[in-house]
Amino acid sequence: MSENRIAVAKTYKLYIGGKFPRSESARSYPVTDSKGAFLANAAQGSRKDARDAVSAARKAFAGWSGATAYNRGQVLYRVAEVLEGRREQFAAEVSAAEGIGVKKAQALVDAAIDRWVWYAGWTDKIAAVLGSSNPVAGPYFSFSTPEPTGVVAVLAPQRSSLLGLVSVVAPVIASGNTAVVVTSEDRPLPAITLSEVLATSDLPGGVVNLLTGRTAEIAPWLASHADVNALDLTGAPDALRADLERSAAGTVKRVLRTRAGEDFTAEPDTSRLRAYLETKTVWHPTGV
Amino acid sequence: MSQLWEYAPAPESRDIANLKPAYKMFVDGEFVEGSGEPLKTINPGTEEVLAEVSTASPSDVDTAVKVARRAYDRVWGKMPGTERAKYIYRIARLIQERSRELAVLESLDNGKPIKESRDVDVPTAAAHFFYHAGWADKLSYAGYGPDPRPLGVAGQVIPWNFPLLMAAWKIAPALATGNTVVLKPAETTPLTALVLAEIIQQADLPPGVVNILPGAGDTGAALVGHADVDKVAFTGSTEVGKLIQSQLAGTGKKLTLELGGKAANIVFDDAPVDQAVEGIVNGIFFNQGHVCCAGSRLLLQESIAEEFLEKLRIRVSTLRVGDPLDKNTDVGAINSREQLTKIQELAAAGEAEGAERWTSACPLPDKGFYFAPTVFSGVSQAMRIAREEIFGPVLSVLTFRTPDEAVAKANNTPYGLSAGIWTDKGSRILWAAQKMRAGVVWANTFNRFDPTAPFGGYQESGFGREGGRAGLEAYLDV
Known part of the structure; x- marks a missing residue:
C-alpha cells in the first residue's frame, strides 16, 4: 500500500431485511470518537424505517422460528467464525467508539465472539432445559415446550457498542425470534459493521434489523407498534422508560426491564433467553 | 331432535x-x-x-x-x-x-x-x-x-x-x-x-x-x-x-x-365425529362458557361442516340448563346480570351482522340469569362474534378448506391462550400444534387443567x- 494512498471511506447505512438502505428520511448524523473527532456519518433512522424493519422481521419470523435448532445453532456459530476473521477491524472500531485502548477493545471483541458461540450452543438445548413432560393426573400425555415470542424490539446498550450489542441480540435470535435493534446512538459504527458480518453468515435477511439514529425518536414507535411482541429497554433513556412501558401495555408486550449498569463482560445466564420465550403446553389423550 | x-x-x-x-x-x-x-x-x-x-x-x-x-x-x-x-x-x-x-x-x-x-x-x-x-x-x-x-x-x-x-x-x-x-x-x-x-x-x-x-x-x-x-x-x-x-x-x-381468549377449535375431516362433538360442547359450554380458554370459535373443514353441525345441534339440545345445585344440570347460571347483558348484546350483534343463529329450545328457569346454549353458523372472521370474547355459552362456527387455511384463521386474533385440534392423524396434530400461536393446545380433548401443566397465553x-x-x-x- 502506498504511503500516499487515500483510504476508501465507508458509508454507514441501516440494515433492514438483509439489505443496507439509507434512511428513507435521507437524514444522517455525525458520529465522533470519544475525543470529538469525526468518524463518519450514520443514517438517522425514522419512524418509517422502523416500520419497514418490523415488517422485515415479521416476514422472516416464520422461516427462522421454523428452522431446526441445529440449523440456527450453526448460523450463530458461523457469525462467530466470520467475526473472528475480522477481529482487528472490530478492535479498531470499538477502540474509536468507546475511547479505550486497542488491547482492551480486543478483549471486548473476543468476548463478543465467544458470546455468539455460547448462544449458538443454546439453540438446541433450551427446549430440553426449559421444557417439560407434565405428569398430569389423568389419561393424557402432556408436554410443554418453549417457543419464540415473535418480533422483539431491542434498544441496545448505549455504552457497550459491540459486546453489549451482541449480548442483547444473540439471545433474541437464538431461540427463533426476529429482532429490530436500535443501536447505541453515539457509538453505532461497530453495530453497522456487525451487520456486514450477519449478512455474510447465512443469517436469513430480516432476522436481525439494525437501525441507527436517535433512540428517543425511534423507540416510542417500536413500543407502540402492534406487530412487535416484546421490547428490551436496556438502552432506553431513563426519562423515557416508563412511557415506553406504558406504550407497550397497549398490546400486552413482554418488556425486559434490565437493571441499570449490566456488566456485559460477566458470564450470562438464561434470563435473556427466557425473556422472549412462551411456554406452549400440548395435551393428548392416551388409550387404545 | x-x-x-x-x-x-x-x-x-x-x-x-x-x-x-x-x-x-x-x-x-x-x-x-x-x-x-x-x-x-x-x-x-x-x-x-x-x-x-x-x-x-x-x-x-x-x-x-x-x-x-x-x-x-x-x-x-x-x-x-x-x-x-x-x-x-x-x-x-x-x-x-x-x-x-x-x-x-x-x-x-x-x-x-x-x-x-x-x-x-x-x-x-x-x-x-x-x-x-x-x-x-x-x-x-x-x-x-x-x-x-x-x-x-x-x-x-x-x-x-x-x-x-x-x-x-x-x-x-x-x-x-x-x-x-x-x-x-x-x-x-x-x-x-x-x-x-x-x-x-x-x-x-x-x-x-x-x-x-x-x-x-x-x-x-x-x-x-x-x-x-x-x-x-x-x-x-x-x-x-x-x-x-x-x-x-x-x-x-x-x-x-x-x-382473555378467543380460542379456535379446529375439526379436520378425519376427526372422530362423536368424540369431537363432545369435546366442542365441553369446550364452549363448560362453566357456561365463562372460561378464558373456551373454544369459542369452531373451525370446521368444509366437507364435513353440515353433517357435523347437525350432530352438534342435537347434542347441544340435550344440555340441561338450570338450577346450579341440581346434580343433573349441565349448564348453570350466568354469573351476573351485567355479564348476561353483555352476552345478549354480542349475540344480537351476531344476528345483526348476518350470522345464522340457532339456540337450544331447552326450558330456562323463571328467575336467575340464564342464557340458552347458542350456536352461530355462517360466521365470517370480521364479525364481532368471531373477534370479541363473549365469555358465555355462545359458539361461532367458521369453515376452512385446507390445513393452512385452518391455521391462518385460528391464529387470526390478537389473543393466544388456547386452541383445539381434532383429527385422527398424528403427524397433523403435531404439525398443527406447532403452528398454533397459543399457550395451551388440546388435541382430541379440551379444557384439561392440571397443576403440573403450565398454563398461560x-x-x-x-x-x-x-x-x-x-x-x-x-x-x-x-
Whole structure:
C-alpha cells in the first residue's frame, strides 16, 4: 500500500431485511470518537424505517422460528467464525467508539465472539432445559415446550457498542425470534459493521434489523407498534422508560426491564433467553 | 331432535354450604370488618341475596400490605422450605376435607353446576396446593440457579369464573416460593376465598402470610398500585390487564397476566365425529362458557361442516340448563346480570351482522340469569362474534378448506391462550400444534387443567405461566 494512498471511506447505512438502505428520511448524523473527532456519518433512522424493519422481521419470523435448532445453532456459530476473521477491524472500531485502548477493545471483541458461540450452543438445548413432560393426573400425555415470542424490539446498550450489542441480540435470535435493534446512538459504527458480518453468515435477511439514529425518536414507535411482541429497554433513556412501558401495555408486550449498569463482560445466564420465550403446553389423550 | 329423558330433580343440599349472613375480610390472621362499603353477594341462579360481605378501602389495602410485608420479613421469607411445605400441604388436605362445603358454596355464589364445582374446581384447587407444597423445599432444582429468591409481597387479583380455583392458582405458587400474599377475590364471588381464609386459619399459617380483601375494581387498583407490593398477578379481561400493565409502567414490579381468549377449535375431516362433538360442547359450554380458554370459535373443514353441525345441534339440545345445585344440570347460571347483558348484546350483534343463529329450545328457569346454549353458523372472521370474547355459552362456527387455511384463521386474533385440534392423524396434530400461536393446545380433548401443566397465553392473552416448573418463575426474582 502506498504511503500516499487515500483510504476508501465507508458509508454507514441501516440494515433492514438483509439489505443496507439509507434512511428513507435521507437524514444522517455525525458520529465522533470519544475525543470529538469525526468518524463518519450514520443514517438517522425514522419512524418509517422502523416500520419497514418490523415488517422485515415479521416476514422472516416464520422461516427462522421454523428452522431446526441445529440449523440456527450453526448460523450463530458461523457469525462467530466470520467475526473472528475480522477481529482487528472490530478492535479498531470499538477502540474509536468507546475511547479505550486497542488491547482492551480486543478483549471486548473476543468476548463478543465467544458470546455468539455460547448462544449458538443454546439453540438446541433450551427446549430440553426449559421444557417439560407434565405428569398430569389423568389419561393424557402432556408436554410443554418453549417457543419464540415473535418480533422483539431491542434498544441496545448505549455504552457497550459491540459486546453489549451482541449480548442483547444473540439471545433474541437464538431461540427463533426476529429482532429490530436500535443501536447505541453515539457509538453505532461497530453495530453497522456487525451487520456486514450477519449478512455474510447465512443469517436469513430480516432476522436481525439494525437501525441507527436517535433512540428517543425511534423507540416510542417500536413500543407502540402492534406487530412487535416484546421490547428490551436496556438502552432506553431513563426519562423515557416508563412511557415506553406504558406504550407497550397497549398490546400486552413482554418488556425486559434490565437493571441499570449490566456488566456485559460477566458470564450470562438464561434470563435473556427466557425473556422472549412462551411456554406452549400440548395435551393428548392416551388409550387404545 | 332426540327425545329428552325426564329427570327427577336431584338437588344437592344447600345447607352443606354453611352459609353465613355476613363475611368479613381476612387480615393478619383475623377476620375483621373492612372500612369499604359492604357488598351483597347474590345467587345468580335465583337472584336472592346470599350474604353481606365487608370490603376493603384503600387504607385497608395499605394495612394488609404492611402486614404482609412484616410477615415476609419476620417469618415467611426466611422460613426453611421444608417448613413452608408442611403448611401448604395442610391447606391442601383441609380443602379436601371441606370439599363438599366448598363445592356447594361455589355453586351458590357463582352459578356453576354442582357437578363441575364438585368434580373440577375444588379437587383441582386442592391439587394445586398439594403440588406446589412439594416445590417449597426443591426450588434449587427448578432451573433458576442454586438459590432462587422470592420477590416479597404479592398483590393478586382474580376473576369470578373459577373463584376458589383461581385463588389456589395464585396463592399456592406464591407461598411455595416464599412470598406473602394480599389477594382480592372478584366482587361477585367472594365467598369461597373467605372460606379458604378459614382453612388457612385452621392450618395455622403464620398471621399476615395470606390476606384476603374483598372489593370491587377500585380495591384491586389500590392493591396493584400499592408502592410496597413487589409482584402483581392478575387474571381477568385483556382490557383491565392492559390498564394494570400501564399502571405498573416504570415501577419495576414484576407482573404476570392471565387474560382473555378467543380460542379456535379446529375439526379436520378425519376427526372422530362423536368424540369431537363432545369435546366442542365441553369446550364452549363448560362453566357456561365463562372460561378464558373456551373454544369459542369452531373451525370446521368444509366437507364435513353440515353433517357435523347437525350432530352438534342435537347434542347441544340435550344440555340441561338450570338450577346450579341440581346434580343433573349441565349448564348453570350466568354469573351476573351485567355479564348476561353483555352476552345478549354480542349475540344480537351476531344476528345483526348476518350470522345464522340457532339456540337450544331447552326450558330456562323463571328467575336467575340464564342464557340458552347458542350456536352461530355462517360466521365470517370480521364479525364481532368471531373477534370479541363473549365469555358465555355462545359458539361461532367458521369453515376452512385446507390445513393452512385452518391455521391462518385460528391464529387470526390478537389473543393466544388456547386452541383445539381434532383429527385422527398424528403427524397433523403435531404439525398443527406447532403452528398454533397459543399457550395451551388440546388435541382430541379440551379444557384439561392440571397443576403440573403450565398454563398461560401468547400475545394479548397475557404473559407468565401458572403451573408446572415454568409457573414458579412468576414468583421468583430470576
